[in-house]
Amino acid sequence: MHKYQPRIHVIQVDACAPEDQKSLQTHSFPETQFIAVTAYQNTDVSEENDLISLI
Secondary structure, eight states: OEEEOOEEEEEEOOTTSOTTOOEEEEEEOGGGOEEEOSSOOOHHHHHHHHHHHHO
């Protein structure tokens, strides 16, 4: 399982400014953290998923 924290990157670009003069801000919101499940360890959940895939 992996824990993830989504982030939003806001880049302000001025068409007249040189390429290396960009303003960057990064925002994250702790309430959006989540854990991704790659495999179910509980056999009941695994069996239920097998049944759902048959429908």
